[in-house]
Amino acid sequence: MKIAIASGKGGTGKTTLSTNLASYLAETNKVVLTDLDVEEPNSGLFLKSELIYSEDKYKMIPQWKESDCTLCGICQEACNYHAVIQIMDSIMVFPELCHSCYACSELCPTNALPMIPKKMGELKHYKTEQFHFVEARLSIGEEQAVPLIKQTLKYIDSNYGNDYLKIYDSPPGTSCPVIEATKEADFVILITEPTPFGLNDVILAIETMQELHKDFGIVINRYGIGNNDIVNYCHNNNIPILAKIPNDKEIAILYSKGELLYNSIPAVKAELEKIAQYISALSANYLPTQIPKNN
């Protein structure tokens, strides 16, 4: 079963929830946590883990072979992103603008623009004591998160079967990267804060999930601060509230040190258990996830 954890904007506790929930669920399930927030992957900061594998990730871009080029101009005309341009008697490629659509390369009559790999980021695979953890990180200056997210999802699918509970820490927002990260999820957890900002952002996230026809529920972080609008909103719209993590300075302090919460704060553990039960009820509809660990 695939569970994505997302939020309308960053900083609402998405990573806190992902890491704590993954740890907690790993006590009774096989779990792999994936950090798909490739611009700012943070989950790893909260986990004590050992690196077991890493690889560079590439995107494909065209490379000009001057000797074969007839300067026909087809490539420039074919690129919708202005990533390949003819300047005087040479062809220039702008890798950051290229979406790897292959149009220029395949439409070039003389094969003068073969596609070559260019590094766009790194994938790292770690093992904690209880579960596996995969992180992808976009190189600075690289502008497109979606291709890296796609490749990371592929990596997970080819390494972990249905007996694993797959948890995805998604990028924030409502644009392409979050769509890519949640598209294949069986269930999406949206986390928000009970404030006017939180309400505004979670409504955008809810609309996004409805557009994708996703099954989703809400977790309220810092419950007790702000007001009750988010609770009312969920009730009026029949949206399940899975858990309410209390507002507590102690939590903020543990978080600042990069520590997991639920072992020190019983109230957090109780809320995680509610989410676990909700997921396990859902998973009855999917392949078994409550498989005892065989180690």
Add this chain to the structure above:
Amino acid sequence: MKEIVVISGKGGTGKTSITASLAVLGGKEVVVADCDVDAADMHILLQPENLKSEDFYSGELAVLDQNLCTQCGNCFDVCRFDAISVNNGIHQVVDLSCEGCGYCARVCPVDAIKNIPLNVGKWHIANTRFKQPMVHAKLGIGADNSGKLVAHVKNIAKEIADQYNRKYVLVDGSPGVGCPVVSSLSGAHFVILVTEPTVSGLHDLKRVYELVAKFNLRAGCIINKSDLNTSKSKEIMQFFKHKNIIHLADLPYDEAFTHAMTNCKTIVEEDDSAIKTILEQVWERVKTEVRNKN
């Protein structure tokens, strides 16, 4: 006209609350630009009244006409984004996956595919409740945040500042380190980094600082909730020193921020707030820094 951009790398550090507070302090001297187009929140605090709203088009979307299509499959073969689906031999475009590269249209033998401009959101020129011009926008669901809408919002704000002789454009920048934040930063005269003393705060600050350094911009930093973890705050300060970032202020952990927000107000509108005094000093300092630049 000088451009001051507030960014944070990581979300939830109080960036928007602080930017809105500076906007209130700046009063008639500023034009406000909300470039956090993915999750725009500043309108909640500044309650702008929209004077002009327009759609924004960027990129394209493939549209397939079934009346012309011969179901030859060329489009399916060339699309690298799994954006052409085939069901019972019928080819269709999956809108959310289409990147608008236009390759399918080029190989369709019967011209059944057209690329239409994609509406990716709306932008507005508005008047805040402090009677300042504000430019803000909202990206549509699933739109490609390529930074173009961000650049557009900024350009409109700059035009307004020039026309009405406002001294500053104050920009609530985008989160992350990708394309939109690059657009937010380009052309900035001064950058305010808002961070918090947490492991992830420092981590993201370092990442976003690489961009600031790449553009060779001058920057100052505000550590929000600085007393939450004093040893992390010190670590952040070390980092500043090393990198020549001005340490603008430390703000204490204070739920008054959230209380003000709950009332849809900025913290500088609360009379007896200690934070108000600190932010007033920050604004003066930033103005001095910006002036000194030339």
